[in-house]
Amino acid sequence: MGTAEEPTLGADPLEPIRSAVQEAGLQVASALRAFEELPPDCPDVADIRDWLGGAAFLLSSAEVRSYPLRQSFGRLILERTEFQETPLRAAWRVVDEAGALVGTVIGQRKWLGHAHGRPTFTVADDPTGGEREDAWTSAGHPSPTLAVAALVDHLERR
Numbered sequence: 001m002g003t004a005e006e007p008t009l010g011a012d013p014l015e016p017i018r019s020a021v022q023e024a025g026l027q028v029a030s031a032l033r034a035f036e037e038l039p040p041d042c043p044d045v046a047d048i049r050d051w052l053g054g055a056a057f058l059l060s061s062a063e064v065r066s067y068p069l070r071q072s073f074g075r076l077i078l079e080r081t082e083f084q085e086t087p088l089r090a091a092w093r094v095v096d097e098a099g100a101l102v103g104t105v106i107g108q109r110k111w112l113g114h115a116h117g118r119p120t121f122t123v124a125d126d127p128t129g130g131e132r133e134d135a136w137t138s139a140g141h142p143s144p145t146l147a148v149a150a151l152v153d154h155l156e157r158r
Contacts, residue, residue: 092107123148
């Protein structure tokens, strides 16, 4: 198992695909920004803008779906529980071997005013199973697996 700084190599076979999808999304966002500079009466501008918006939606959906539905981290298991058809709004629960809730991971993109930024993931230690506020959170992780690695590190230090 890797740490928050150094994930296990080869643990995620979809990482190259996800990276390519993220780069394509950035290119689409760049093209959408370029449309803001064009006069609205340019031929086909509205249609092309709509197509690019659709492409951005499809790319963000592909990105979320490229994260594993269920992934094991020693005694902890990461399970995707939610996917909303908005740019990268997904949730995972982290359970132990017995199925007890240990924490949650939320993935989202920040709106930059013209496009969504790269995804970030926040993990929370939830020893109460959602009955009260989280005991510990860690935000800004570049993937759900690195967020869980941070949770594992946190739990091992307790």
